[in-house]
Amino acid sequence: MPAERQVAVLTAELASLTRTLEVQAAQIAQLVRVQEELARKVAQASAQAPAASQPPALARVGVFVDAANIELACDRLRHRVDWKKMLDYLTEGRQLVRAVAYSPVHDDPGVSLETQRFAEPFLEKGYRVVTKPLRRFSDGTIKANVDIEMALDILEMLDRLDVVVLVSGDGDFQRLVEVIQSKGVRVEVVSVGSSTASNLRQAADRFIDIQSILQRVRA
Structure with missing residues (x-):
């Protein structure tokens, strides 16, 4: 080509x-x-x-039990409370941060915790048990007030809690409830209705009468 x-x-x-x-x-x-x-x-x-929408964060809850006060109140119901069931009920749908039972114990350190009237119901039930020895006074009375220990522990934990559950009917806790609420933390009081001080019931954001939930928490 x-x-x-x-x-x-x-x-x-x-x-x-x-x-x-x-x-x-x-x-x-x-x-x-x-x-x-x-x-x-x-x-x-x-x-x-x-x-x-993000799923709402679980409310962080702390459960604080005035063991002697609540056990004596429950005695009037003639039923025992299973405190593991109670803890499950109080924390259902929420995040448990701490559960503490405050119990007076015999002033003899040789007496085992398992035999202590107010401590034994909370052993191995998910609670940390804080004890305070009974004090014997000259007039023959015996007392072990755990209010201060409870109050200090609760106040120290407030920055980690959204809800404080106070298991007691003692009206002396009214001021503690008000201080907790002033920090933006919700307070729920749990006790036997007939054994709960009216001022404490009125101060709480929610009151749970153990008689009303007995079917769920009975031992």
């Missing part, structure tokens, strides 16, 4: 290839534009759509 003919053929093929590449480039550019437009619409839709 003459050289001129070969050059003409190659020139024609090159022109054809160039047109093909130009067409492909145009198609690619169009595809890129379509993808960019699609991405833009998706971003707009995401921005306009309501944010997916």
Whole structure:
């Protein structure tokens, strides 16, 4: 084939290839534009759509038990409370941070905790048991007040709690309840209705009468 003919053929093929590449480039550019437009619409839709609701955080709860006060109150019901069932009831749907039972114990350190009237019901039930020896006074009376220990422990933990459950009917705790509430923490009082001071019931955000839940927490 003459050289001129070969050059003409190659020139024609090159022109054809160039047109093909130009067409492909145009198609690619169009595809890129379509993808960019699609991405833009998706971003707009995401921005306009309501944010997916997050599951609410579980309320952090601390349970504090005035063991002697509540056990004596429950004695009047002629039924024993299973304190593991009670703890499960009080923390249902919530996050337990701490459960503590405050119990007076015999002043003889040789007496085992398992035989202590007010400590034994809380052993191995999910509670930390804090004890205070009974004091014998010259007039023959015996007393072991755990109010201060309870109050100090609760106040020290407030920054880690959303709810304080106070298991006692002692009206002396009214001021403690008010201080807790002033820090933005909810207070629930649990006791036997007939053995609970009215001022404590009124101060609480919620009062739970053990008589009303006895079927769920009875031993």
